[in-house]
Amino acid sequence: MNNGLKLAVGSVVAAFCATAVMAADFTACQVTDTGGIDDNSFNQTAWKGVQDAEAELGVGARFLESQAETDYEANINSLIAGDCDIIITVGFLLGDATETAAKANPEQKFSIVDYAYDPSIPNVLGQVYATDEAAFLAGYLAAGMTETGILGTFGGINIPPVTIFMDGFHRGAAYYNQQNGADVTVLGWNPDTREGLFTNNFDSLDDGRAFAQNLYDEGADIVLPVAGPVGIGSAALADELGVDALKIIGVDADLYETDPEKGHVYLTSVTKRMDSTVYDVIERALNGKFEGGVLVGTLESGGVDLAPFHDFEDAVPDELKQQLEAIRAGIIDGSISVAE
Amino acid sequence: MTDPQPPGTLSDQLLDRAAPDRTAFEDLVVVPILAVFIALVLGALTMFATNVDLPTIGRSYVALLEGSVGSLSAISETLTAAMPLTLAGLGIALGFRAGLFNIGAEGQVLIGGMAAVIVGFSFDGLPAAIHLPLALLAGAIAGGLYASIAGWLRAATGAHEVISTIMLNLISYRLVDYLLRLDFIQREGRADPISRSVLETAELPRLLTWIDANLRLHAGIFLMLAAVVVIHWLLFRTKLGFEFRASGASPDAARYAGMRAGLIIVLAMGMAGALAGLAGANQGLGVLGRATPGFSAGIGFDAIAVALLGRSHPYGVLLAGLLFGALEAGGRQMQVDAGVSIDLIGIIQALIIVFIAAPLLVRSLFPWAFRKLAKVGRE
Numbered sequence A: 001m002n003n004g005l006k007l008a009v010g011s012v013v014a015a016f017c018a019t020a021v022m023a024a025d026f027t028a029c030q031v032t033d034t035g036g037i038d039d040n041s042f043n044q045t046a047w048k049g050v051q052d053a054e055a056e057l058g059v060g061a062r063f064l065e066s067q068a069e070t071d072y073e074a075n076i077n078s079l080i081a082g083d084c085d086i087i088i089t090v091g092f093l094l095g096d097a098t099e100t101a102a103k104a105n106p107e108q109k110f111s112i113v114d115y116a117y118d119p120s121i122p123n124v125l126g127q128v129y130a131t132d133e134a135a136f137l138a139g140y141l142a143a144g145m146t147e148t149g150i151l152g153t154f155g156g157i158n159i160p161p162v163t164i165f166m167d168g169f170h171r172g173a174a175y176y177n178q179q180n181g182a183d184v185t186v187l188g189w190n191p192d193t194r195e196g197l198f199t200n201n202f203d204s205l206d207d208g209r210a211f212a213q214n215l216y217d218e219g220a221d222i223v224l225p226v227a228g229p230v231g232i233g234s235a236a237l238a239d240e241l242g243v244d245a246l247k248i249i250g251v252d253a254d255l256y257e258t259d260p261e262k263g264h265v266y267l268t269s270v271t272k273r274m275d276s277t278v279y280d281v282i283e284r285a286l287n288g289k290f291e292g293g294v295l296v297g298t299l300e301s302g303g304v305d306l307a308p309f310h311d312f313e314d315a316v317p318d319e320l321k322q323q324l325e326a327i328r329a330g331i332i333d334g335s336i337s338v339a340e
Numbered sequence B: 001m002t003d004p005q006p007p008g009t010l011s012d013q014l015l016d017r018a019a020p021d022r023t024a025f026e027d028l029v030v031v032p033i034l035a036v037f038i039a040l041v042l043g044a045l046t047m048f049a050t051n052v053d054l055p056t057i058g059r060s061y062v063a064l065l066e067g068s069v070g071s072l073s074a075i076s077e078t079l080t081a082a083m084p085l086t087l088a089g090l091g092i093a094l095g096f097r098a099g100l101f102n103i104g105a106e107g108q109v110l111i112g113g114m115a116a117v118i119v120g121f122s123f124d125g126l127p128a129a130i131h132l133p134l135a136l137l138a139g140a141i142a143g144g145l146y147a148s149i150a151g152w153l154r155a156a157t158g159a160h161e162v163i164s165t166i167m168l169n170l171i172s173y174r175l176v177d178y179l180l181r182l183d184f185i186q187r188e189g190r191a192d193p194i195s196r197s198v199l200e201t202a203e204l205p206r207l208l209t210w211i212d213a214n215l216r217l218h219a220g221i222f223l224m225l226a227a228v229v230v231i232h233w234l235l236f237r238t239k240l241g242f243e244f245r246a247s248g249a250s251p252d253a254a255r256y257a258g259m260r261a262g263l264i265i266v267l268a269m270g271m272a273g274a275l276a277g278l279a280g281a282n283q284g285l286g287v288l289g290r291a292t293p294g295f296s297a298g299i300g301f302d303a304i305a306v307a308l309l310g311r312s313h314p315y316g317v318l319l320a321g322l323l324f325g326a327l328e329a330g331g332r333q334m335q336v337d338a339g340v341s342i343d344l345i346g347i348i349q350a351l352i353i354v355f356i357a358a359p360l361l362v363r364s365l366f367p368w369a370f371r372k373l374a375k376v377g378r379e
Helices: A002-022 A042-055 A069-080 A094-103 A131-145 A160-180 A203-218 A230-241 A258-266 A274-286 A318-333 B010-018 B021-049 B056-071 B071-096 B105-121 B128-157 B161-179 B219-239 B239-249 B252-257 B261-288 B300-309 B314-338 B343-357 B359-365 B370-376
Strands: A027-031 A060-064 A085-090 A109-113 A124-129 A150-155 A186-189 A224-226 A247-252 A265-271 A293-297 A305-306
Touching: A027 A042, A027 A274, A042 A060, A042 A274, A060 A069, A069 A085, A069 A094, A069 B071, A069 B314, A085 A094, A085 A274, A094 A124, A094 B105, A109 A274, A124 A160, A124 A274, A131 A150, A131 A247, A131 A265, A131 A305, A131 A318, A150 A160, A160 A224, A160 A265, A160 A274, A186 B071, A203 A224, A203 A230, A224 A230, A224 B105, A224 B343, A230 A247, A230 A258, A230 B370, A247 A293, A258 A265, A274 A293, A274 B161, B021 B056, B021 B300, B021 B314, B021 B343, B021 B359, B056 B071, B056 B314, B071 B105, B071 B219, B071 B261, B071 B300, B071 B314, B105 B128, B105 B161, B105 B261, B105 B300, B128 B161, B128 B261, B219 B239, B219 B261, B219 B314, B239 B252, B239 B261, B252 B261, B261 B300, B300 B314, B300 B343, B314 B343, B343 B359
Parallel strands: A027 A060, A027 A085, A085 A109, A109 A124, A124 A293, A150 A186, A150 A224, A224 A247, A247 A265
Antiparallel strands: A265 A305
């Protein structure tokens, strides 16, 4: 009896140990912001990079969701205790917490999405994106597609990685006006005063709906929500109103793919390929080539891009598509400046 | 709270009178413990239903235990999470005792925390011995005044505090958004709503950084313990506390006994708000060192559950706060070790509350854990 018990306990312990041994030699860990790992855009895209690395490089992968910003520091700390070879923190809002943790634990490798430290910290690699390049294309496209002559945008929080989308969108539309003698206006963001519409959160779908409704009431027929999962609320509104009345431009991931139920409302998406930069960072760390600094994703490197039009493939005129190709080439070779 | 006089035999009634605390003890101690137990079992079933395999479920509960009490850093995290919950929970418990259902702790946490942070980054050059108490006091006063609005509305116009505190919560969210954009509050060089950093002299000092720089336990723990003792003394040893409890038990009787009902309502709400404000100050000065729109993080709502679980008794609230703190800290470890979603912790917390709120259900599930008489009493 006693031996039987011991055997049972022993096999349970062995089972635990086996899973521990099975775990990979190198583990990449991700801390999300309050949007959560399944936000259909921001955190999920970064997590895809970790998962790709898991599949192709054979590294172990873990994530930890933050429910509140008071969790950031605690979450990073519990991953430090959990033997992570690299900790990837996702989002500008984790900037302070990551800096504190990186300085307190100089041996631990960190990488943060959407934040660049100046001066750089030797054990932190920042990943930033020239999102305005892709958003510029989206602005041009939207200006060419609108029937009311009014576009709308709103953001999550007034922070640089959000407003850079709105800057690019605004300037893309302005460039369309300049090239075609049109008069398309963009509501929700003023690039000069740096003021605009913000939900002040990255998680309320209700806000996404309400803000899109307000813009729609003001005449906008294409809206760019730059607030992670909040945009899903806007997509639900577009789904109800019909895509003739309101179209949505997705951000971060190609939302046609990640939000398939509402896929038909997305004219396109401004993709920010966090998955490819995160994968890149993990690969560097695995091969011992990790060093602190900044990694920039651009249109040229494929770090940012405009997603396919999917259901709108036939609706977008060929002439507009050709112009977009020309502008893309112009941005890459530097002949068109997306910054004013 | 205790069952009415059981209609049993005379000897049963005499027995009940001889040991009146038995039923109370069961309600206060046995029911919560069993509620936690059932919640954990149902939590495991929930995991099982979502295709989590058995070893993972086992591992996740081991992680829950390890992450809450299994190491020094786990205990530090548990205590850190317990502090604001206990402080705000005490406030809500005080309200319950006085017959007030204060849903507004979330707003009071925000307003108190904002005030503490504002004082905390102003007044450069003050010594810590003055600056820190001043910042805490600002948090308590601001939270107290904000809650008193609802108390005054109730006393003066009869507006129900449940409605008015919910509305005040909504106002506080927007008020904090607005405040954080003011030039003298917003951090320089930032366009998003984030306050300046609290000066070192106003920070609640971290206590264990000499062991490990990552330990977050801070001096707020003394604040929490002191608040528990003070509120216990206030409720059960002072005239004011008696008036609170009398008004809660029977407002009419209290009024006929010559107590000033309106004043008691305003005072009770004010003190509840002051405690919630301290919870906010605790977060602003001890954990974050700044304020942002979401820094209250639902503490004010979780605190309602803490007060219910603690049966509105200060010591009970402390234990409930520690339990919820342990669930929060352990839940994090659960996610790291077993990859189980942290949402499960929310489910377990909710289940605990459901069973606490239904003591009869717990009694019927575990009849052997309770004295026979209680069962007779229900028939």
